[in-house]
Amino acid sequence: RKEVEQDPGPFNVPEGATVAFNCTYSNSASQSFFWYRQDCRKEPKLLMSVYSSGNEDGRFTAQLNRASQYISLLIRDSKLSDSATYLCVVNSPNSGGGADGLTFGKGTHLIIQP
């Protein structure tokens, strides 16, 4: 069965630092990739999609490595408000992950310290 794996952390990072974490997936047929952010006691919300060529949104950069089957999220100049859990999400159609094939990682907990 397909899996999406993440280091649960917590990652304790000083404010202003750069932090990166990876997510590995086991299904080589996976087609779409996303990073979600979940604040404490709130619902997950889409942070960004991950494209084959890599993509950047402000301080956030997401990259995909199909050969090694991992995606990464890089946060530059981290802010206190970046403290959250970051969920890796992989879409593998016809793999049993629900009607749309989405499978969620368990998340990486990030704590930005002042």
Added chain:
Amino acid sequence: DVKVTQSSRYLVKRTGEKVFLECVQDMDHENMFWYRQDPGLGLRLIYFSYDVKMKEKGDIPEGYSVSREKKERFSLILESASTNQTSMYLCATSSVIRLSETQYFGPGTRLLVL
């Protein structure tokens, strides 16, 4: 913007009670999902539906049932609540038309079973 609402943010029930959790979405999405989220276990799929009156078991359907009588509404039913069903319950929706689309979550219901 997609809006997904859940009937309650917090709920306290007693063991053996029948519990209804309702989810309503306004984006005409075909797919709807119910997850539970517990510390260290991540999101676990209970049931999903890809059309009215259609339902499919997810990873942990035992002790739960669902109902989808209308496209915009997906209900999760705990036939006889037990203490191990104390959890955060999250509803999500996605479109079947755009397979690269991701899921949108409701705010969640924190259920405590005493």
